[in-house]
Amino acid sequence: MKPAAFEYARPADLAEACALLGELGDAAMPVAGGQSLVPMMSLRLTGFETLLDISRLDALKVVRDEETHVFIGAAVTHAMIEDGKVPDPAFGLMARVASKIAYRAVRNMGTIGGSVGLADPASDWPCCLLALGAEVVLAGAEGERVLGAGGFFLGPYETARDPAEIITGFRIPKLSAGARWGTFKVARKSGAFSDSLAIAVLTAEGEARVALTGTLDHAQLLPGASAALAAGDLAAVREAARAEVAQADPDADAYRLRCHVATVTRAAEEALTMEPRR
Structure with missing residues (x-):
């Protein structure tokens, strides 16, 4: 099957992406790797009037190794985490989790932000972020908002993200030596x-x-x-x-x-x- 017709938009930066989401609301959905969302649309399990391609936004690829946390941008791929190309705050746990997600071809394209945003009940990253006590960072027209992972996941494919917000990344506490x-x-x-x-x-x-x-x-x-x-x-x-x-x-x-x-x-x-x- 093929997805229903939809419009395609590629915002130039995060501000434009947030503005478009604020204008379009529930009719639009951000997409980066598309490894879960696009197959679901092809099966007509879900659909949106507009897809916002955020895969090339540099603001979503930021990685910061901070004193007590690691910030991992939403557009970081599973493969990057698996291959150790970003710091692992949990002594290899995130690399292990990433390595068990689907197949390498999927991991090369799929992103941690896409997995969390879709919130499939059987996906790996929501479980991992909960176990690590991570926070979800969101951006919208009103500015930045931070939510604990425990309050972010509400139900099957349901999160606390406002339709006008974009997940920009995750603040993950570093485990101390001996963990x-x-x-x-x-x-x-x-x-x-x-x-x-x-x-x-x-x-x-x-x-x-x-x-x-x-x-x-x-x-x-x-x-x-x-x-x-x-x-x-x-x-x-x-x-x-x-x-x-x-x-x-x-x-x-x-x-x-x-x-x-x-x-x-x-x-x-x-x-x-x-x-x-x-």
């Missing part, structure tokens, strides 16, 4: 979206965050499993995950429930047994 992490993903075949993806982060200060996505309606933190991970109790992680998954995915059948509990447990186990990163 550990683990991740585990289940997909029907290599390169497919996840049925279940869990990411566990254990800081050197003893704080823990466990995030889960897949068949949930959006990526979510599991506070019970996170507390159990901080205590170093893998059995308690499993029990907490069982209760929290049942609440987060109430329509889950027995397989889905076991799958989610298993990915959370495996991710937590890797975090607990990993040599501290430095």
